[in-house]
Amino acid sequence: MLYALVGKKLIRADEYVDNKQAFRCTGCGDAVRLRHGSVNIAHFAHINKQCVFENEAESYEHLLGKLQLYQISKIIGQAQVEVTFPSIKQRADIVLKYKQQKLILEYQCSPISIEQVKKRTQAYQTLGYKVIWLLGPKYAQNKITKKLLTKFNMPLLNFYNTKTQKITIRYNFNVIDFQSIKSATRELDLQRLLEVVNVSKNKLIWQDIVVSDDLLKQQGFKIQQLLVRKNLEWLKIQQECYQQNHNLGGIPWICHPKRSMPVALNMSHILWRCQCILFLEKYTIESIITTASLQQIFIAIGRWLDVDSRFIKYVVNQFIIELVTNKFLISISKGVLMLNSHPTWYQNWQVKTNSLKLN
Ligand SMILES: [Zn+2]
Numbered sequence: 001m002l003y004a005l006v007g008k009k010l011i012r013a014d015e016y017v018d019n020k021q022a023f024r025c026t027g028c029g030d031a032v033r034l035r036h037g038s039v040n041i042a043h044f045a046h047i048n049k050q051c052v053f054e055n056e057a058e059s060y061e062h063l064l065g066k067l068q069l070y071q072i073s074k075i076i077g078q079a080q081v082e083v084t085f086p087s088i089k090q091r092a093d094i095v096l097k098y099k100q101q102k103l104i105l106e107y108q109c110s111p112i113s114i115e116q117v118k119k120r121t122q123a124y125q126t127l128g129y130k131v132i133w134l135l136g137p138k139y140a141q142n143k144i145t146k147k148l149l150t151k152f153n154m155p156l157l158n159f160y161n162t163k164t165q166k167i168t169i170r171y172n173f174n175v176i177d178f179q180s181i182k183s184a185t186r187e188l189d190l191q192r193l194l195e196v197v198n199v200s201k202n203k204l205i206w207q208d209i210v211v212s213d214d215l216l217k218q219q220g221f222k223i224q225q226l227l228v229r230k231n232l233e234w235l236k237i238q239q240e241c242y243q244q245n246h247n248l249g250g251i252p253w254i255c256h257p258k259r260s261m262p263v264a265l266n267m268s269h270i271l272w273r274c275q276c277i278l279f280l281e282k283y284t285i286e287s288i289i290t291t292a293s294l295q296q297i298f299i300a301i302g303r304w305l306d307v308d309s310r311f312i313k314y315v316v317n318q319f320i321i322e323l324v325t326n327k328f329l330i331s332i333s334k335g336v337l338m339l340n341s342h343p344t345w346y347q348n349w350q351v352k353t354n355s356l357k358l359n
Contacts, residue, residue, distance in 0.1 A: 001025070001054075001091075002063065003082050004032050004044040013042035026084045027053025027091050041067065053084060053091040057110065061136055064162045065107040066093045069134065069190075072165075073105065076191050088123040095129070098194060104129045107160060109136030114151045121153075132197060134160040134167065144181045149173060149263050150305050155206070157183075158193060167193055174209055174260035177268050178222050182209065182260070204310050208259040216256050217353050219270065224249050224349040237271055244278055250346030252277065253356070254326060261318070264311040266303045273319055275301045277343055280328075287339045294320060294337065 002013055004023040011023075013034060023032045023044055028051045036042035041063045046054070066081060073079035077098035084091045094105040104124050121131045133152050140159045142148075149157070157170045172184040188196065226234040227249055238248040255273035265272055276298050283289070298316045320337075323329045329337045346352035 001032065001044045001058065001082060002041075002067070004034075005029075013044055016042075025051055025053065026082070027051060027086070027089070052089050059109055061162060062107060062109045065109065065134075065136065065160055068162055068165055069105055069107055069160065070094050072190050076194075085124075085127065088127065090120060090123055092124070092129075101194070102129045103194070104131045105134060106131055107134050107136065109138065112151075114147075117151050132158065132193070134158045137161055137163075140168070144170065144173065144183060146181070146263055146266060146305055149181075150307060154263060154307065155204070156197065158197075169193065169196065172207055173263045175263055175265075175269070176209070176211055176215065176260045177219055177256070177270050179215075181263065204308070204314075206262050206311075206314075208261070211256070211258050211260065213356060216253070216258075217356060219256055220349045220353050220356075223251065223270065233267075233271070237274055240275070240278055244281055246278075246345045247348060248274065249349040250352050252343035252345055253352070254322060254328070254343045257318070258322075259318075261315050262311040264305060264307050264315045266305045269315070272302045276319065280339065281342055283339050285339055285341065288332070289337050289339065291320065291335045291337055 003010055003026055004013070005011070005026055006021050006023060010026065013036065016034060021034075023034060024030065025032050025044070025046060030049070030051065031047045032044040033047050034042070035045055040060055043058065043063055045058070070079055070081040073094050073096045077096050079097075080095045082091060082093065083095040092104045093107050096103045096105060106120070117133070124131050135152070135158065137159075139148070139157075140161065144157070154173060155171060159168045159170070160166075161168070166187050167190060168185060168187050170183045170185050174182040176182070223234070227238060234248065241248045241251075251270065251274050255270050255277065257269050257273075261269055279297065279301060295313075295316050298319065299312065302315075304312050320329070324331055324337070326343075327340055328343055330340045332338045346355060
């Protein structure tokens with residue numbers, strides 16, 4: 001903490017030298033100690049137990065980032081650092097009033113659970129604040145995972161680096177099965193970040209990437225490997241395939257998305273599409289089904305992440321569009337589809353790979 005109480009007076013750690021005073025936490029009121037050294041930033045720390053107002057053991061990185069972000073915030077709006085909210089037992093890093101908006105900036109350096117992020121975000125929302133999470137260098141170094149994206153509520157991840165004093169955003173997260181998540185990166189200032197955050201809430205900014213034939217072949221091989229290595233999730237679906245006289249190794253190409261997908265499924269797209277077509281096979285040719293009920297069934301088949309539902313709809317609709325484009329389904333009137341044929345399964349992955357060469 002940068003601030004503490006002496007009696008009823010709020011004081012800043014770097015304005016004080018007499019550490020024999022009785023300093024108290026602005027949140028819980030417990031005793032805190034003044035700390036300063038040549039390498040550290042003057043701050044206060046609890047003497048005894050952990051404080052409910054403190055969300056992480058404060059590191060040098062966090063103190064420095066908080067101070068820097070406070071300086072940047074002051075330039076564009078009305079800013080306060082370390083604001084205690086007794087009613088929700090939280091202490092915000094920075095409170096910023098900017099163009100009628102009540103914002104809270106949280107500089108997150110240490111690990112945090114998804115429950116904590118949600119709890120804090122919702123608590124601030126009840127008081128009319130919108131929280132913007134800025135992630136520290138440890139987060140920037142690590143791989144982007146589905147877990148991280150859902151935790152900080154994509155479509156954007158914001159990072160702040162105290163060395164460069166720059167804000168970086170990552171956006172346009174793209175998933176291709178068996179590949180790491182791809183994204184775009186841009187450096188921007190705080191003012192621009194606040195604009196971008198507002199836009200991305202209302203509009204889906206997302207662009208896909210084409211999956212090359214080479215990558216498709218690699219996927220075919222990867223599936224074979226997973227089956228040989230007896231991967232449990234894949235073996236379970238292999239059992240379902242066997243029951244319908246198919247081999248998962250020879251899964252139709254329609255189950256491989258030809259373009260990257262947004263982050264929405266908490267499983268492989270190939271496995272999800274596989275289960276969808278196994279389901280369709282239970283229908284006889286020329287069966288009629290509404291698009292709405294097909295969407296519902298396809299959603300029920302998948303395991304989804306807690307993301308913007310527009311991404312989920314996109315993944316589902318994209319597959320339905322491909323099924324129509326490839327004439328497995330025919331649109332007979334608005335919102336009504338007819339099953340026209342079933343995708344061809346291959347005997348095994350080699351036959352399947354060769355089929356791609358011929359095309
Ligand atoms: Zn405290």
